[in-house]
Amino acid sequence: MKILAVDLGGTHATCALVEGRRILVRQTLALPGSPSLAATLEAIASSLEELHAGSPAQGIGFGFCGLVDSRRTRIASTNGKYTDAVDLDLAGWARERFGLPLRLENDARLALLGECFAGAAQGETDVVMFTLGTGIGGVAMIGGRLLRGKHDQAGVLGGHIPVNFAGRRCTCGAVGCAESEASGWSLPLVTRAWPGFASSALAARNIDFQNLFACATAGDAVSREIVDHCLRVWGAAAVAAVHSFDPELLVYGGGVMQRADLILPFLQDYLNAHAWTPWGKVRVRAAQLGNDAALLGAVPLFDQELPLVR
Helix, strand or coil, rough: EEEEEEEEEECCCEEEEECCCCEEEEEEEEEECCHHHHHHHHHHHHHHHHHHHHCCCEEEEEEEEEEEEECEEEECCCCCCCHHHCCHHHHHHHHHCCCCCEEEEEHHHHHHHHHHHHCCCCCCCCCEEEEEEEEEEEEEECCCCCCCCCCCCCEEEEEHHHHHCCCCCCCCCEEEHHHHCCCCCCHHHHHHHCHHHHHHHHHHCCHHHHHHHHHHHCCCCHHHHHHHHHHHHHHHCCCCHHHHHHCEEEECHHHHHHHHHHHHHHHHHHHHHCCCCCHHHHHHHHCCCHHHHHHHHHHHHHHCCCCCCC
C-alpha cells in the first residue's frame, strides 16, 4: 500500500510517498510563516500532486502540530498556530483535489506509530514517547492503540505535565509545565535567571541545548547545574507518564537527544529509583527514525481502527 504522507510543523512541511517501511521520495517545504493553513495547503497540494503523478497512492496520512479529532478528521486546537485550521475540512480537500481518503492525526501520535511500525518500538504494545526539542511532545499507546480520549487530549500533552507548582508560566496557560521548565524555548529564560549565569561560560554563547551541554562537559559549574535541572525535569515527567499510562517502554526523540549518551542513562536510573512499578522496570530507549517517524507512521495510520463518533 502506497500512502502520501504529510508532516506539518510550524515552519516547514515534509511531503513523501511511502510504501511499507520505505520512503520512496520526499520533499521538504519551507513555509513563509503564514498564520493561514488554507494558504499553506496550496504549497502542500502542489508537492503531493508531483509525488502522486509518478506513482499513484491509495490515501493521504496527514500529521498536524496541534490537537486533532481523528475520528471526525478535524483539527480541534492549534495553540496559536494556523488560526483558521479548526474551520477547514481536510478530508473534503483531499477528496476534491486528489480523489483520495485522508486520515488526520496529531504529529506526535503519528511519530509514535512510525516508531512502533519501523523503529525503536517495533513489537511493543504499551509505549510512551517523548520528543525533547523546541517544545516537549508526549504521546501514549496502550494495548496497541493510540490513546486519544473523549476530547482528543489524552496522552498527547506530555510536555504540559506540571513538574513545579511555583514555576514559570507556560504557553498553554499553566504554571511549571515540563516544557516551561526545560525545553528549547524556555531554556534562555531558565539560564538567564540562574544564580551566577552572568559569569558563566554560557553567558557568552547562544543559549541552546548544544551549547549548554558543551559548556557543562567543559567543566562550567553553572551549566552543569542547569543540565542537572533539565534532567530532573525530564525524569519527573517520565515518572508521571509511567504512573499515568503503565507503559513497558519509554522512547525519546528530538534534537536534544544528540546527547542521548548522557540523558538516557540518567532517565533509566531515575525511573528505577522513583517509578512505582512492582511488576518490573520500565525500559528507556532512543527513537530510531528521526524526522522520518511521522512519515512512516502514515502507513499504519490507515490500519488504526477509529472509535465511532457518537
